[in-house]
Amino acid sequence: MPARAEAASAPDRTYLARQPLLDREGNLCGYELLVREDASNYAAIDDLRAATARVIKRVIGEIGIESVLGKHVGYLNVSREILLSDSFDVVAPDRFMLELPPDLHVDETLLQRLAELRAKRYRFVLDAITRPDETFALLLPFAEAIKIDVSRCHPETQTVLVRALKARGKTLIALKVETMAAFEATRKCGFDLFQGYFFAHPEILTTRRVHTPRHSLLRLLRLIELDPSLTEIEAELKRVPALTTHVMRMANLQACRHGPTSSTTLRDAISAIGTSRLGRWAQLLLYADDSIASLEHNPLAQLALTRARFMELAVDRMPDVDADDAECAFLTGVLSLVEAASGDSLDHTIRDFPVSDTVRAALLRREGVLGTLLSAIEALELGNWDRFDCIAEQIASPTTPNLAELAAQAAVWAGSADQSLSELERPHHGMPRSTAASAGVSGRL
Incomplete structure (x- = not known):
């Protein structure tokens, strides 16, 4: 989504997207920031370099990392030019993983720069690896994580790479995981994190067991549509202990933030929350697990x-x-x-x-x-x-x-x-x- 909207006629529009990275349990654990200089030519590497520089200076430097990433880690593509520039003055090393492209020109100047940045606690990821080559070998000592393009890496090569890199303590990220079969295969192979069109193919997330009392939520939502009394809502919630507990917790959390009074009964909690908020909350719980925990990592x-x-x-x-x-x-x-x-x-x-x-x-x-x-x-x-x-x-x-x-x-x-x-x-x-x-x-x- 846009960090800053410009006029549609502006010739230098930059498109920004974020793609999620998930762990082995399907929890959200980071975003890669994807940038394209032109909608009709979004794969051009020169445009990517220019757009990445603008993201560093304008999105990260001006708007704020929290607004872009929340509490999650950001994965940022960097070029040789960016690595050798002073752009890193606004890049927080604890919030970003810097992705090194597979076609990066490596020489003594770059290796020295990587050593300097690593000494300042910057972290690097080798991006889109399909097979080991000379560039891979030179950059590997600097990398904390490796992204393997599982759509183009031969299965035998992938297995060897995962085994060898895990032995060296590297974090393995499966890149371009597009299907349920690919997700299961890469997880079985030993990958730690996963990136791909998870949301384009959301069925892979059904590998996580969903225990939220769905029928109870639907029943509660149907009841709320009928403009029920406080007594009717209370009776419905009491049928599901997990929902009752969460309503009490939510109401008391609100009380802690907005006043000294806490809710001691379910009826008090319902009154504090209100029917409208309760309905929206129930809608969101359709996506929660059995603990009805924070939605932030879902x-x-x-x-x-x-x-x-x-x-x-x-x-x-x-x-x-x-x-x-x-x-x-x-x-x-x-x-x-x-x-x-x-x-x-x-x-x-x-x-x-x-x-x-x-x-x-x-x-x-x-x-x-x-x-x-x-x-x-x-x-x-x-x-x-x-x-x-x-x-x-x-x-x-x-x-x-x-x-x-x-x-x-x-x-x-x-x-x-x-x-x-x-x-x-x-x-x-x-x-x-x-x-x-x-x-x-x-x-x-």
Whole structure:
């Protein structure tokens, strides 16, 4: 998402995306920042070098690492020119892994520079390795982690590399893991971290057991839609001890932050939270595990949160939008990934869910305003800049907000949405500029 939105006609637009890295349990543990100078020529290495330099100086130096990465580690592509420059004055060594490309020109000058940076606690990753060569051998002593392109590395070579590099204490990252089969194979092979189109193929996340009482959540959500009494909500929550415990914890967490009074009964907790927040909280728990722990390290939940907030922000700022669309935007984003979270089909899930025809059309057929916005955020997640631009043009009007900028706001919000119940409120037009300018998933500088 964009760190800073510029006019669409600006000739030097830079596209920024972040792609998640997951550990062996499927937990989110870092983001690689991907940058492209031009949507129509995004693979050009010269453009990549220039854009990376701009990301270092503008996104990291001006906006703030927390807004871009939250508490996670960032993986940043660097070129020889960047390594030899003074750009590292604004790069925090404890927050980034610096990725060295496989075609890096290595000489004594570069090796000396790498030694200097490592002495300052900078960490390096050898990127996109397919086979060992002279460059690999020269850079290996400086690398803490190795990314192996499993889509192009021969299986026998991959096995030998993993065994040898693990013996040397290196962290092994499987790059371009696109399918369930590839994920299982690389995990069995011994890789530590995994990167690829996990969110384009979210079924791989179903390898994590999801024990959240899903039917109880759906029942609670159906009840909330009927404008229930406090007694009815209390009775429903008492049917599921895990939900009762979490409601009490959430209410008391809010009390600690906003006042000295704590909730001593379930009824007090429900009153403190409020029906609206309780409903949104229940939606988000569709992505939680049996401990109903923090959503911060759950990659699928982070994606669903970002989608939901993006759609809500966009609809809330669009002219002549039907009131039903505005109310349904957040729910559409949340439900768009529930199939991956539950292992059940989307069609079957929403059959049991109190959704309107508007939401159903958006989810199943990408129809209407909500369907168009859902397609837009999906294009951003995949770094499909051309498709995103095409969709944005379809819904453009003089008062339509910059969708990429709203996607940035959504990503920042998603990173902290479970830290306070107040974050589950509906958006407001008067969002601070510092938040509006923060980077997260994809967009333009």
